[in-house]
Amino acid sequence: MEKGLKEKLLESGREEEESVGKKIWSESKKLWIVAGPAIFTRFSTFGVTVISQAFIGHIGATELAAFALVQTVLLRFANGILLGMASALETLCGQAFGAKQYHMLGIYLQRSWLVLLTCALLLVPVFVFTAPILRLLGQDSHIAATAGTFSLWFIPVIFSFIFSFTLQMFLQAQSKNNVIAYFAAASLSLHTFLSWFMSMKLKWGVAGVMCSTILAYWIPVFGQMGYVLSGRCSDTWKGFSVMAFKDLCPVFKLSLASGAMLCLELWYNTVLVLLTGHMKDAEVAIDALSICLTINGWEMMISVGFLGAASVRIANELGRGSAKGAKFSIMVVAATSLSIGFVLFIAFLFFRGVVSYVFTDSFAVSRAVAHLSPLLALSILLNSVQPVLSGVAVGAGWQSVVAYVNLTCYYAIGIPIGAVLGYIFGFQVMGVWIGMLLGTAAQTVVLLYITWRTDWDKQVEIARLRINKWFVPESESGDRSPST
Template sequence: MEGDLNAKLLETNSEEEESLGRKIWTETKKLWIVAGPGIFTRFSTFGVTVISQAFIGHIGSTELAAFALVSTVLVRFANGILLGMASALETLCGQSFGAKQYHMLGVYLQRSWIVELVCTFVLLPIFIFTAPLLRLLGQEAEIASVAGTISLWFIPIIFSYIFSFTLQMYLQAQSKNIIIAYLAALTLSLHIFLSWLMAVKLEWGIPGVMLSMILASWIPIIGQMGFVIWGGCPDTWTGFSMLAFKDLCPVIKLSLSSGVMLCLELWYNTVLVLLTGHMKYAEVAIDALSICLNINGWEMMISVGFLAAASVRVSNELGRGSAKAAKFSVIIVTATSLAIGFVLFIMFLLFRGKISYIFTESEEVSLAVADLSPLLAISILLNSVQPVLSGVAVGAGWQSVVAYVNLTCYYLIGIPIGAILGYAVGFGVKGIWIGMLLGTAIQTLVLMYITWRTDWNKQVANALARVNKWSVPASNDRNGSQPTV
């Protein structure tokens, strides 16, 4: 393996002769090839949820609060597990593609489908028994009842995540995610029309909006699957393979580490919503907070796009054996995301609560949103850096380390401080949010330190060791596979 590493390092010596300006331009182009479609896709995908919430918000405040609880608590819970476990595929595909072991990407994709499918069946009872679970957690009976109905509609959407997350990571590792962006744009337009048709024109209410969401979740998957199977990825898709059922243990182990890492991060805001549900005037507080989190989520789609770009660029360069290129990618993607985040930070400070009227007609809720806007702006600024560093961790395969960082910063620092400020000190929702922002800030600083102190030559060696250990020869893949579809 040492000879292989030296050969790969020699391949990149010529890169040192490039001027700094040319390096920045080259890396920026590579970055946006992944980040551009990724940001647009996530805007469109997240837009499906936001548009659904907007339509449901105009049905009634109880319905809005119920949808907010399901989407920001239960769906985020499931999303965190499935997306987190799927991010293992991001590491494996990215490093294998960089190492030019293209045939392994399709095998890893199928292994991830198996792991994700089993995990989804384990999550089903949460959506079936939502109403009693929320009542047990102290939520108002009327809101819990409506949430129980909405959660049943979300079950087909949760199953769509199995293929949605994994196909996105498989395609973006090859910088072929432009097809995902086209399908996302088509789906978003279709969802707006169908939501209006079924919820407003036909007056089907919540069932109409949720039926449109289900279609919006599965249509892109059908398109992506067709693209992969019928010739879009000839080098990396060699057909359905029996190798998908072999050597699952390493994939499961990395998937669990990835799942814990991302779950601890995504569930952080869920705790914020749950704590808010126990406050006086909970309905207004939850509505205002959910609007802020949705706005924050819109902006975070930009950062998540850069997270994907950071993961792909770092994993590709580590797999290729270029430590300097991997380090340089980290610098460029972080600086770019931070610059965009700072512009949005200023914009949201200026607009404050005016944007809330997209989601609600309530003056009371709008005023509550305006009061939370400074905290929203700070969250946006932090989100421009923190997810990018998480993407670096995924690309390098540090998921288990970051899981410990998230646990400490979020759950041992952020939430306790937020609970004290919110309840004991009496700051309410603002106090809870301030505490949780402190946890995020500390986590960001820790990840910056870890990234800064990283020995990237050692990371190259680790990546090549992982790729060589878990891969099989291309001939074995063909022999162990079913006929190509």
């Protein structure tokens, strides 16, 4: 009898292990369905800018400096605001999809278009008056004038962000983002050919590269819009609706919180580069830090993919009413991202003396990058956890909380410590980087604590209240036509 009991216990243990294994495998498949295409899309979109910059660099040094100035400051500024505001859609669409209120995704998408269109219109004057603004800030007159010309070319790009970001999040919430990756790859390939053809063969110069750039940003929009309107999302897109104009204030508030959350992160690195510009051997310091931030930025494409996957999975599970499922999703995505981050951490420690030569031939810059590589490796390791936690926050709708956390950790801890270590204690660029790491580490610890202490049953209830509050019966969702 005792032997039979032991056999039953062992069999039960094996079944439980198999059950856990199946759950992890199932969750991992759901995770990679979102994360894989999201990572590829981020790399492709980043590649559009890199290709544009490469062709502009062959036209002239002034043009390259002006393009880099507009792209790294103005376009990143607009991108951060609009992408951040669009991420409110990840919360709303993800939770509605989990709750099987499929038709609400289309209404949320249209509401987000209205919010982002308003924001984009407010950004236009900055791009129109770029040249005088740069002159006022002390920039070289010739570079400022050329930058002013580039900024006008980028206005259509800003408006592409409205539809690109929101359609991506609309499709991502339904795990239909393979189509996003396909159009991103097609756009990148076409952009490479058109930039060469129009700038080199047709001799259109800057106009050729910028025409190709605008097309590269709008082609995925037309493709994704065509996919949605063609009936491929028949459950979630029921046509244009007058209900899109209802309940815009709560969407606007959530969008503002999302925008603040992301912008505070994006501007953090910009402030650090500005701090470095006032140090001894500023050129070497800026070059070294820029190389490290570029490497960090490429790695962040992976992390942002996991951020999107985490937000979708958490929102879906909360909308479905499963607190247990949400917690399990967090564990799987965090473990997966951390594993990849650890491999990259080891790789950058091992190749610390080689990686910089991909970007520079300068021995001084290479030595500075090698000196910073351990900090870069630590940053990559932290970046494998921090975006996942931000994704959890987006999925649960905590954007305003994370915005305050970012403001405190980055701007009250990271930047002041970086300035003190860099200037007062003489650690130079390494001191600035340590400050950045400490700010990111503080943010990670706070978000870990918030996630750990969260009552997920209560979050399910909050999600249910939000879904019910903004629910519109399908019969009242406005005029529809078969074509849409």
